[in-house]
Each structure stands twice: as structure tokens, then as C-alpha cells.
Amino acid sequence: MELPPRPTLFDFHGISMIKHFTNNWDNIQSFEARPDDILIATYPKAGTTWVSYILDLLYFGDTTSDCRSSVPLHERVPFLEISVPSRTTGKDLADQLPTAPRLIKTHLPVQLVPKSFWEQCSRIIYVARNAKDSAVSYFHFGRMNHVLPEPEDWSCFLQNFMQGKVVFGSWYQHVTAWWEKKQTYSNLHYMFYEDLIEDSGQEINRLCSFLGLSPTAEQKEHVRDKARFDNMKQNKMTNFSSVQMMNHSVSPFLRKGTIGDWKNHFTVFQNEQFDEDYKNKMKNSALCFRTEI
Template structure:
């Protein structure tokens, strides 16, 4: 029954997509960025919501506490490209944000980002996550994100689709490599890794502060660190997406585990070996290195 209402994947300018992310394409491409906007870009399930929350706390801290306790994060930090029947398009939500800087998120590959972000020299933060943990987390999201993503099938089916790049937002390889390449020509792009955030959140927060030109006290950083622990976010109804109607929480949770190496609980030895072989063929840039364990 659930699968009957799910959208079909289709090729959109060379990238597999569903219509919920392309219906407002002119609006996305013509979106007017501002110089102080912050765009957070990731492949799905690579820490976008986590990073959004960190940035909110870094910029607004106590100033917007009521805001953070009453408005869900998906409304505070809109997904630029999304268009759902019951909500405003992401572009309109971003236009109406009252906070400054505006924090906006996207899962778009680099070639789809509205040109105004580059023209305005807006700050962009990209978070990359290792492919094995990404595919596990993406599988669980696709199970629970009823009516918005195609039916994922079983684990093995989804794993092969992911390897072939036949999932929403396309190839993980193209995504992480495209943004990595852009970093070398666009100086206002901070490329960070999910595994580093897990390993030492405080260190990565310091790097973000440096990139954003922020100066925070030790106490402020400590407070942020405690709020962005996965256990805290899991219990925070304004962050954990439990108020979002399009998710089936009987299948999974949105803020799931936040672990590096959880893929070992899903990949068989044969699947892992086949994936590693495929990875060697597709990861052409030796300077881009991901860790599957820490």
C-alpha cells in the first residue's frame, strides 16, 4: 500500500531525482543568495541536520532559544530544493527567514547550486561521510520517508542501486568528488568530514568558528557541545523530525545512531568486498580520503 503512493525516480539533467526536488526548478535556479548566507551542502545522511543545528547554536546561541524550542529545525533551516504539497517551497521558506545570517541546507550536487551563491561569495560548508555508513543510513531513511522517496526494496537491492548511483540525488561518488573539486577554485567553501565531527566535535567546532569568523567563549562551546550530542538531539523534538508528517517512525528514527562503522552490522563479507572493488574504480581522486572506522 505504502509503495503505491511513492514517486518514481527519473533522470533529471543527468542525475536521478524525484519530482519533489525538481518541481520548483526555476525558483531554485533563480534563488537570490546574500553575501552573509550560509549554505550547508551534503549528500543525504551525511550530517546535514547535525551541522545545521551546530551552526544555529554558534550564530544565535541563547538569542534564539525560544525559536529553537518552538519551531522544528526543518522550518528554521529549510532545504532549498524541496517542494512538498503541504508546505511552502524551500526557496520561499528561505526568503522568509528572519534570522541573519540565513542558514540554508541542500543535498544538490555542486553543478545544480544556484549561481547567486557563487556570485555573492556566500559561505558554503560541505560535509562528506564515508560511503558505507552513508548507504546504511540512506537505506533506513528511504524505508521511513514514505511518499517522498521511491520504495527502497531490501538491503541488498538498495545497496546495488546505491553503487550504481540509481538513488535520489544520484551517485555518492559524483557528489563528494564534485564538491571536493569545487573547493580548489572557490575559497569560501569549507569541506569537512562526518567522521571528524564524531571523533572530536570540539575541534571541528573550532574550525567552523575560524571559517565563519566567530569568537566564542569556552563556556559557550561547552554548552553547544552538550546540545549537539546525538543522545541530546535524539530526544529533542525540534531536531529529531518526529513532528514531520512524511516519516514512518515505526521503520526507523531520523536521528539514528551517529556512529562510524555501523556498516559492519549490515554488509556481508561478500558485499563489503564487492563494494570495496567498485569503490576503487569510482574514487579517482587520491587526495579525497574517507575513513570507515575511527
């Protein structure tokens, strides 16, 4: 299949965006959320698929008799703002979901989320990942995903990342604005990718507590096992291998799922420059990230 040309970035309400996430904007903004909806919000490459799968398993299990087991995760948990030619929009997929609750994902900055989610007091789960690993993962994702602009080389991409000149804008603004929202919106659960890596069992317990779920110890262990990175990487329903716009021979969608891979990419100079810039941009935030465990 011949892939279409890569999109170009433009400024959209102060955020770097591409047409695939703004084409359907009026419909996205008028999306009718429900009180029992669960919105999974992240900056790109922060464990969106991982948390989506954990929630899907917690709510709906994975019994083979269930027709859901043959539906790819990206259709079970639609990507709200996506709109690419010849595919059902994420908004339409969300509208058509037969499940209750509906699990929906987004990468939108907090200020661009459809207002009905706040009005309906929908539950929102935000997942944050440290900036250095986010940058590395996003770089490789751009290399293999033709929906995104060409990332050029690592050095160029890193500069763009630091300046917020990547799709969905500044990592710094994204994680801090969502963190601030948590202080005023009680139905928001803010979690960290690094905590999930370190102790997924504890993080699943916290999720269950937030959502009012009480699975048995056996059920929780089953969810943990199914949602292990290596198992998800092999699972055709979770590894995005059916998405034609992604070239998995360049880099797999589920690449490493680790903490600290940034050390294999940052030069000493890049790391010093990044740390200085980070300190400046995050100086007023109480958020604290771990770049290694």
C-alpha cells in the same frame, strides 16, 4: 493520515531525482542568495541536521525567551530544493527567513546549486561521510521517509547506491565534485562526519575559524552538549518527529549516528564487491575517508 504513493526516480540533468526536488526548479535556480548566507551542503545522511544545529546554536543560541526555540530546526534551516504538496516550499521558507545570516541546507550536486551563491560569494559548508555508512543510513532513511522511493531490500538498495540510482545521484560524484570546487572557491569549508564524531570540539573550532566567530569556551561547550547525538535524538525541535511523511516506528530519523554500522549490514561478498567498485570510482580522487575509528 493516509500517505501519498512513493515517488519514482527519473534522470534530471544526468542525476537521479524525484519530483519533490525538481517541481520548483526554475524558482530554485533563480534563488537570490546574499553575501552573508551560509549554505550547508551534503549528500543525504551525512550529518546535515547535526551541522545545521551546531550553526544555529553558534549564531542564535537557544534562549527560552527566543521564539526560535519553538520552531523546528527544519524550518529554521530550510531545505532549499524541497517542494511537497500542502507544505511551504524550501525556497519560500528560505526567502522568508528573518535571520542574518540565513542558514540554508541543500543536497544538490555542486553543478546544480543556484548560481547566485557563487556570485554573492556566500559561505558554504560541505559535510562528507564515508560511502559505506552513507549507504546504510540512506537505506534506513528510505524505509521510513515516504518522500523518497521505496528502497526495497538492503541488497537491492546497495546495488542502486553503487550505480547512483538513488535520489541526488552518485555519492562518488557528489563528494568528489564538491571537493574539486573547494580548490577554486575559497569560501567553501569541507568537513568530514568522522572527524565530527571523533572530536566535535575541534571541528567546532574549525567552523568558528572559517566563519569568523569567537564564542567563549563556555559557549562552545554548551553548543557541543546541546548537539550531542542523544540530546538531539530526544529534542522534538531536531528529531523530525513532527514531520508526518516520516514513520519513526519503522526507523528513527536520527538512528545511530555512529561510524562502522555498515559492518552490521554488508556481507563479506558485498563488502569485497563494494571495495573493488569504490577503488575504481575513486582512483583519481585525493579524498580519503575513514570507515572506522
